Amino acid sequence: MDFDIEQTDTLLSTTRAVRRRLDFERDVPDDLLMRCIELAEQAPTGAGVSSRRWIIVKHPETKAQLAELYRAAGGSRVIERLEDRRLAGGRQERMAESSAYLAANMEKAPALVLVTIWGVHDGSGRPGLFDSVIQAAWSFCLALRARGLGSAWTTMHLGKAKEFADLLGIPDGVTQIVLLPVAWTIGTDFTPALRRKASEIVWFDRWGNTQENPGEVSSLIAAAPGVAVEIDIAAPPERVWEFASDINISARFSDEFQGAEWVDSDGPREGASFIGRNERTDVNRVWQTTSYVVACDPPRVFAWNVNDRDRPSAQWRFELERLPGGTRLSQRLVMGPSLSATGRAMEANPDQARHILASRREQHRGNMLLNLQGIKRLAEMGV
Numbered sequence: 109m110d111f112d113i114e115q116t117d118t119l120l121s122t123t124r125a126v127r128r129r130l131d132f133e134r135d136v137p138d139d140l141l142m143r144c145i146e147l148a149e150q151a152p153t154g155a156g157v158s159s160r161r162w163i164i165v166k167h168p169e170t171k172a173q174l175a176e177l178y179r180a181a182g183g184s185r186v187i188e189r190l191e192d193r194r195l196a197g198g199r200q201e202r203m204a205e206s207s208a209y210l211a212a213n214m215e216k217a218p219a220l221v222l223v224t225i226w227g228v229h230d231g232s233g234r235p236g237l238f239d240s241v242i243q244a245a246w247s248f249c250l251a252l253r254a255r256g257l258g259s260a261w262t263t264m265h266l267g268k269a270k271e272f273a274d275l276l277g278i279p280d281g282v283t284q285i286v287l288l289p290v291a292w293t294i295g296t297d298f299t300p301a302l303r304r305k306a307s308e309i310v311w312f313d314r315w316g317n318t319q320e321n322p323g324e325v326s327s328l329i330a331a332a333p334g335v336a337v338e339i340d341i342a343a344p345p346e347r348v349w350e351f352a353s354d355i356n357i358s359a360r361f362s363d364e365f366q367g368a369e370w371v372d373s374d375g376p377r378e379g380a381s382f383i384g385r386n387e388r389t390d391v392n393r394v395w396q397t398t399s400y401v402v403a404c405d406p407p408r409v410f411a412w413n414v415n416d417r418d419r420p421s422a423q424w425r426f427e428l429e430r431l432p433g434g435t436r437l438s439q440r441l442v443m444g445p446s447l448s449a450t451g452r453a454m455e456a457n458p459d460q461a462r463h464i465l466a467s468r469r470e471q472h473r474g475n476m477l478l479n480l481q482g483i484k485r486l487a488e489m490g491v
């Protein structure tokens with residue numbers, strides 16, 4: 109059979125956390141929930157053993173008690189935090205408001221579905237427990253969405269898992285995974301969330317090897333255009349930015365880059381250019397490049413193109429992502445679209461081209477990693 113790809117993709121990309129658009133007034137029939145669970149049970153199952161157990165709670169008093177426990181486990185904090193300080197707007201605030209709304213109204217959902225599994229994770233790192241249940245719970249959410257229902261993936265209650273177990277009679281040896289408030293959705297038009305592009309988070313054959321398209325590119329370097337390294341830093345992005353946006357920073361840590369000077373600016377700004385000095389002892393080469401800042405968005409992105417603003421031979425980029433306790437710093441390099449000395453060496457030695465490119469990428473990876481490790485040390489100093 110042929111799937112309707114457009115519909116399937118819409119289902120996969122718009123099954124969102126629904127909280128404020130849950131219809132609390134309309135009953136959800138049991139047979140509909142059972143059908144969705146039957147579909148969900150088709151998910152991969154370790155050792156073929158059917159260990160998932162689903163509890164559908166519809167009794168108003170039991171729902172009220174579960175909702176109270178959800179609030180005691182953290183939901184009330186979410187509500188209070190929102191009341192304390194109305195934030196400036198944006199996605200984070202909308203999410204906080206929506207979470208608070210659900211916490212305040214959990215008992216009004218026509219059904220609360222608790223997904224559990226027989227077994228207790230032994231911490232061994234071996235698969236076989238959570239990995240036999242989460243995919244089924246998500247299939248359940250997709251089956252709901254396809255029928256005009258919705259839910260939100262919630263785990264806050266797990267801080268009160270013991271109380272949940274007492275209330276619902278869940279035996280020892282069973283692990284609770286997720287609590288899904290289920291209702292018809294008010295309207296069915298949901299939109300895809302903002303997520304990273306696949307090209308930014310997919311590595312080919314080796315950790316960090318990217319296939320970002322650098323633009324129209326020589327077939328020589330099209331095979332391996334990029335490399336990315338990442339590091340988690342226990343310091344806020346504002347502090348990490350000071351180092352990441354310093355054009356001299358990698359001279360302190362990398363073997364190759366020797367230093368740089370701004371040409372027409374006294375600091376980082378979009379449109380500014382700087383001259384960098386480089387040295388490779390392995391091929392006895394010293395050279396200079398002019399780079400053009402193509403993105404400067406503190407404390408998030410600092411990027412520059414080498415040799416030519418529009419048709420660079422290399423594109424470098426720092427990205428800073430705020431984490432709960434700090435920053436994830438990535439440094440990315442995309443080679444091309446113009447050929448650099450590496451590309452010209454490949455042209456001159458076509459038989460060796462793959463090897464030249466691969467070893468140059470390894471060299472870059474090593475220097476970039478030294479650079480990020482150095483920035484991490486500096487940024488965490490005194491934090």
Ligand SMILES: Cc1cc2nc3c(=O)[nH]c(=O)nc-3n(C[C@H](O)[C@H](O)[C@H](O)COP(=O)(O)O)c2cc1C
Nearest residue numbers: 123124125203206207210260261262263264265301
């Ligand atoms: C592991 C996990 C736990 C979550 N726990 C809660 C929760 O306790 N309460 C809640 O309101 N949302 C919870 N969420 C939902 C996220 O907040 C939700 O994904 C977020 O609002 C973004 O919405 P989206 O998935 O539609 O992009 C959880 C999501 C995950 C993956």
